[in-house]
Amino acid sequence: MSGQQLVIFGSSNILSDLFDCALANGLIVSKIVLHTPEPPGERDIALHERIRQWGQHGPVPEILDLADFTPGENELYLLGPTTPTRAVLEQQLDQRFKLQFHTLIHPRAYVSPLARLAPGVFVGANSVIGPGTVLGRHVFINRGVTIGHDTHIGAFSRIQPGSNVGGLSRIGHSVTIAIGATLLERLVIGDHAFIGAGAVVISDIDAGALMLGIPAKFKKSVLPS
Structure with a gap:
C-alpha cells in the first residue's frame, strides 16, 4: 500500500x-x-x-x-x-x-478477521471491531471505539471517540453515537438516531430519536426533513 x-x-x-x-x-x-x-x-x-x-x-x-x-x-x-x-x-x-x-484502517486498530467491512469504512487508532461485526458503506469509527461481536452498523453511521457498542446489536443507517456513549448489547437503534455524548442506552431506540443522559431518554425527533 x-x-x-x-x-x-x-x-x-x-x-x-x-x-x-x-x-x-x-x-x-x-x-x-x-x-x-x-x-x-x-x-x-x-x-x-x-x-x-x-x-x-x-x-x-x-x-x-x-x-x-x-x-x-x-x-x-x-x-x-x-x-x-x-x-x-x-x-x-x-x-x-x-x-x-x-477502506482505511489505522494500523493500531484491531479488526477481527471474522468482521466484514464495506467500501469506504474508516477505523481510527485503538478501536476494536469484534468478530461477526458488519460495518456498512462509509461507516466512520473514530479513535478508541469498541464494537461488540455480531453487531451490524448501517451505512453512513458515525461512532465518535471512546464509545462502546455492545454485541448482537443492530444500528441503523446514518446513526450518530457521540463521544463516550455506551450501548448495552442486543439493542436495535433506528435510522438517523442521535445518541448524545456520555449517554448510556439500555433499550431500543426509534428512528430519528435524540437520546441524552444516563440512562438515555428521548428528547426530540431529529429526522431529516
Whole structure:
C-alpha cells in the first residue's frame, strides 16, 4: 500500500484523523476534492491550516472543486465529511465516476478477521471491531471505539471517540453515537438516531430519536426533513 495516493472528497474537522491514518499507512494524500464551500466555524481549523500542517510530513495535496476532478491512476478514494452530506456526495460520485472506495484502517486498530467491512469504512487508532461485526458503506469509527461481536452498523453511521457498542446489536443507517456513549448489547437503534455524548442506552431506540443522559431518554425527533 505504501506510496499510493489517497484522494479525499469533502472537507471537515475529521481531516486530521484521515491525515494521521494516511501517514500511519504510508499513503500520500494527493488531492482534496471539495463538493461544497468550506463552512465557516468559529472554533474550526481552516482547511488551509490543515494543509499547511500536512505539508510538514509529505507533499501538499492539491485542492480541487468537484467539477474539476478527473480520476487518475494509483488512487484510493475516501469520503471526508461525516455530516449527512456524505450520502449525497456518494451519490454524485457514483453517478459521475463509478468509483470504488477504499477502506482505511489505522494500523493500531484491531479488526477481527471474522468482521466484514464495506467500501469506504474508516477505523481510527485503538478501536476494536469484534468478530461477526458488519460495518456498512462509509461507516466512520473514530479513535478508541469498541464494537461488540455480531453487531451490524448501517451505512453512513458515525461512532465518535471512546464509545462502546455492545454485541448482537443492530444500528441503523446514518446513526450518530457521540463521544463516550455506551450501548448495552442486543439493542436495535433506528435510522438517523442521535445518541448524545456520555449517554448510556439500555433499550431500543426509534428512528430519528435524540437520546441524552444516563440512562438515555428521548428528547426530540431529529429526522431529516
